[in-house]
Every structure is written in C-alpha cells, then in structure tokens.
Amino acid sequence: MNKKILLTLISISFFFIFSTSTYAINxxxxxxxxxxxxxxxxxxxxxxxxxxxxxxxxxxxxxxxxxxxxxxxxxxxxxxxxxxxxxxxxxxxxxxxxxxxxxxxxxxxxxxxxxxxxxxxxxxxxxxxxxxxxxxxxxxxxxxxxxxxxxxxxxxxxxxxxxxxxxxxxxxxxxxxxxxxxxxxxxxxxxxxxxxxxxxxxxxxxxxxxxxxxxxxxxxxxxxxxxxxxxxxxxxxxxxxxxxxxxxxxxxxxxxxxxxxxxxxxxxxxxxxxxxxxxxxxxxxxxxxxxxxxxxxxxxxxxxxxxxxxxxxxxxxxxxxxxxxxxxxxxxxxxxxxxxxxxxxxxxxxxxxxxxxxxxxxxxxxxxxxQSYSLSRIQQFDIWLTIVTIICSILFLVTIGLNKKVRKNLNKFLLKRQIHFFSIISLSLSVVLLIISVIVLVNHRHIFTWQPYSIATALGSSLLLFSTLFFILIKENK
CATH class of the missing domain: 3.40.710.10 (DD-peptidase/beta-lactamase superfamily)
Structure with a gap:
C-alpha cells in the first residue's frame, strides 16, 4: 500500500513539474x-x-x-x-x-x-x-x-x-x-x-x-x-x-x-x-x-x-x-x-x-x-486639436453674435468692450494657430495623411476665426 501511495505521489509530482513548465493563463x-x-x-x-x-x-x-x-x-x-x-x-x-x-x-x-x-x-x-x-x-x-x-x-x-x-x-x-x-x-x-x-x-x-x-x-x-x-x-x-x-x-x-x-x-x-x-x-x-x-x-x-x-x-x-x-x-x-x-x-x-x-x-x-488603458500620444494630440476646433467654432459664433448686437446698439459702450475683449483673445489664439498651420502646410501631404483629421479641422476653424476677426477689427477701426 505504501509503495502504491509513493508511486502515486511521484506521478502527481511529475505531472505538476511538467504542467507548470509551460506558461498558462488562468x-x-x-x-x-x-x-x-x-x-x-x-x-x-x-x-x-x-x-x-x-x-x-x-x-x-x-x-x-x-x-x-x-x-x-x-x-x-x-x-x-x-x-x-x-x-x-x-x-x-x-x-x-x-x-x-x-x-x-x-x-x-x-x-x-x-x-x-x-x-x-x-x-x-x-x-x-x-x-x-x-x-x-x-x-x-x-x-x-x-x-x-x-x-x-x-x-x-x-x-x-x-x-x-x-x-x-x-x-x-x-x-x-x-x-x-x-x-x-x-x-x-x-x-x-x-x-x-x-x-x-x-x-x-x-x-x-x-x-x-x-x-x-x-x-x-x-x-x-x-x-x-x-x-x-x-x-x-x-x-x-x-x-x-x-x-x-x-x-x-x-x-x-x-x-x-x-x-x-x-x-x-x-x-x-x-x-x-x-x-x-x-x-x-x-x-x-x-x-x-x-x-x-x-x-x-x-x-x-x-x-x-x-x-x-x-x-x-x-x-x-x-x-x-x-x-x-x-x-x-x-x-x-x-x-x-x-x-x-x-x-x-x-x-x-x-x-x-x-x-x-x-x-x-x-x-x-x-490594469487600465492609457491614451496614446497621437490620440492625446487628436483630442487637443478637436478641443481647439470646438473652441474656435464657439468663438466664431460668439464674435458674429456680438458683432450683430454692436451694430444694433452702437451707443452701448460695454457691448463694444465685450466684442473687443473676445476679439483680442480670439485673435491671439488664431495667430498662434496660424503659425502652427503654416508649419503644417510646409509638409501638408505627409501631415494630413499620417496625422488625425483634427489637424485639418483645427486649421480650418482657426483660419475662419482669424479672417472673421480681422475683417471685424478693420471695419471697427474705420
């Protein structure tokens, strides 16, 4: 009986030795x-x-x-x-x-x-x-x-x-x-x-x-x-x-x-x-x-x-x-x-x-x-550019809206101050984006092929905002 038990234990030991030598995913x-x-x-x-x-x-x-x-x-x-x-x-x-x-x-x-x-x-x-x-x-x-x-x-x-x-x-x-x-x-x-x-x-x-x-x-x-x-x-x-x-x-x-x-x-x-x-x-x-x-x-x-x-x-x-x-x-x-x-x-x-x-x-x-998933750098870049697109679009709409109010209420000094405040902030952002855009356009084919769509949307929205603000400020200063 003792021999049988011993042989069984040895067999089990060999089984575990060889079965654990191969990596197993539980x-x-x-x-x-x-x-x-x-x-x-x-x-x-x-x-x-x-x-x-x-x-x-x-x-x-x-x-x-x-x-x-x-x-x-x-x-x-x-x-x-x-x-x-x-x-x-x-x-x-x-x-x-x-x-x-x-x-x-x-x-x-x-x-x-x-x-x-x-x-x-x-x-x-x-x-x-x-x-x-x-x-x-x-x-x-x-x-x-x-x-x-x-x-x-x-x-x-x-x-x-x-x-x-x-x-x-x-x-x-x-x-x-x-x-x-x-x-x-x-x-x-x-x-x-x-x-x-x-x-x-x-x-x-x-x-x-x-x-x-x-x-x-x-x-x-x-x-x-x-x-x-x-x-x-x-x-x-x-x-x-x-x-x-x-x-x-x-x-x-x-x-x-x-x-x-x-x-x-x-x-x-x-x-x-x-x-x-x-x-x-x-x-x-x-x-x-x-x-x-x-x-x-x-x-x-x-x-x-x-x-x-x-x-x-x-x-x-x-x-x-x-x-x-x-x-x-x-x-x-x-x-x-x-x-x-x-x-x-x-x-x-x-x-x-x-x-x-x-x-x-x-x-x-x-x-x-x-373990949790970490966003890649390219995705973080995409998120920031998408946020820039949204901000530029909102600023564009706010600027257009304020400009209409200013024209209807020319005697309201505070409203004019608001549009100038938004214009300066927006213009500053647009200039920065414009500089980045120029750099991007130097290598536009490669950038637009390999980088997120948000580069194009950020570029387009910033240029639209910039051109709108430029037109308004020129008109206001006449």
Missing amino acids: QNQSTAIQNLLDEACKKSNTPGISVAIVSDKEASFFSSGYSNLDKKIPADEQTIFELASVSKAFTALGILKLEKQSLLSRTDKIQDYLPWLAFNYRGKSVDMNQLTINNFLNHTSGLTNRKHSATIPEGNSPDMLEKTVKNIKQADLAFLPGESHEYGTINYDILGLLIEVVSDKSYEEFMTSEIFQPLNLKNTYITSNEIKNSDSLSLGYRSFFFQPLHYEAPKFRGNTPAGYLLSNSKDLARWMSIQLDQATDIPSEFTSLINESHQKKKTVSLNKDISYGAGWFISTDETMIFHPGRNPNFAADIHLFPKEKIGISLLANNANANPDLVLAIKSILDGNLK
Missing part, C-alpha cells in the same frame, strides 16, 4: 486581458484589436471589436492587419539570410550594390565609402523620419520600391553616417531594394520563397492582392470627433519593406515562437540568423536603456526585444521577453491605439490584474 488573467482590450477599443476609438500571447509551445489569442464596422465582421486571430514598422524585422532577416549565403556582408559599402546612390550633408557630397549596410540596419545612415519620410512617393505599381529609393538620391542627410542614431523608416526601403539587387528577385518573390514559406508563415503577405478572402482583411480607420471613420490611406508600395507587410495574430504567434527559439519545425539555419538579429553587441545604442539591432529595439539588459509600428490607419507592436520565454503581439485597425497596451498585458501576466 481565468482571472484571461478576464482581465479581455476587459482591457474592450476598454482599449472604446477609449481609443479603435474598431478592432487582436492580441497573441505565446510562451513555450502554447499560444493564446484575445480580440475585441470589429475588422469591418459596416459589415460587423469580428476581429480575431485570423484577421489580417498591416504590420506597420513591425515589418522591419522580416526585412532585416532577409538581409541576414543573404549574408548567410555569402551574397553580401553587413560591413559592405552600399555603393557596391547601388552605385548610383549618393547623398549630401550641409551642401557637400558625402563620402559614400562611409555608408555600410549596417548603417541602414541600425538607422545610423543620416536618413531620418523628420527629414526624409515625406519624400516617399505614393503609388502601387511593382516598380515603386526602386522609385522610392531613387527619390531619396542626393538628399541632405541629418548627420554624417555613423555619427548618430535617428530612426528613419526609409532606411529599410533601401534594404528592400538591396535584397532585389543581390537576390535577382523581386522583394515579394524573395521574402515569400526565402522567409515566409520556409518558416511556414501562411498568412503573411507583401501586398493585399495576394489575399484570397477579402473579408479576412481588416479595414483601416481614423478618428474624427471621437468617432472612428473608415479611411482608405494612400498606397505607399515603395515603403513595404519598412512598414506595409500584412499578417494576422496566428502567424505572429508563430513568428514570436520562432524568435523565442520555441519552434522546432523550421530550417536549422534560421536559428542562428534569429539569434544574430538579437545580438546586443551588433546594435547601436540609443541611450543607456535601449539599443537598435537588425529590425528590433533591444533593452540593455536583454530582457526585452520589441518593435512598435504605426501607419495612417493601423497600429502594431511585438514585445518579446526572451528570459521568460514570453511574446506578446498587438494588431489594431486605428493608429490611435496605444502599442504600450502590450506592457499592460504583460503586467496582467505578472499577476497585476488591475
């Missing part, structure tokens, strides 16, 4: 995550959000809202979203694979492959011998978002990648190559074209045959044309007066290697498992390539806490590898926690969605169940 955590996603959709005006969580060989999926508001199609792990800048890690892996095949080296000069590519710095030609493939991988080339992202041309033709890179030829760099680090999405478009030149295949052909297929990523695509079931592709949205509106963003096919790959949570769960070395059914060469992309020693330091490697941000203590992304009408994020063997991905169909939501989900996994 019911309380599951409920907390779902509540958080529901709150995020509501507060961010995001129609649909899909999240994948992986640990060891398990994957869990959570979704909230819709991929298509009009058709009421629910968002789930099969829904395909734009990956935004999460795309960069895939392109970087393509470069590493070409290096593994001895077709290039990351220390090679970019001019060895794109001899026509040349840049300037402060009006003088840059020594292109300074620019290596690593500079583009690490965002140390001098090509930055603030100076160069607006140069990316619209278009959906197969030659847009080459057009995008040629469009940046002779551009003025923000700094000399290697002297600093500043994120620039177009760096990865250059890497995409490099893949085409070296592999003698289109970017689409290379990524599909050399990355997606070997890794069994069946729902990851270069263009939406490859997706057979159109209802599986999420629509994109932007907020307008705190409501989501469907927004068909311009096509930037030349920016695909940096920000326009498409996938779903199911494939991202597999992609994260591969990154965490949990997938056993992939070609062995990818294990070393993935490890190479995470190597901190091959990165460039942004600050004391974060470095940037081959398509990934990497924390100094190597406890976190991540990349957020935002397109005009989508948001995405992947966070990997390699020491804990946990990965969390986020896909959303509104750029307002805060990618930091994944950190709140991680806190829930760590046992902190009480």
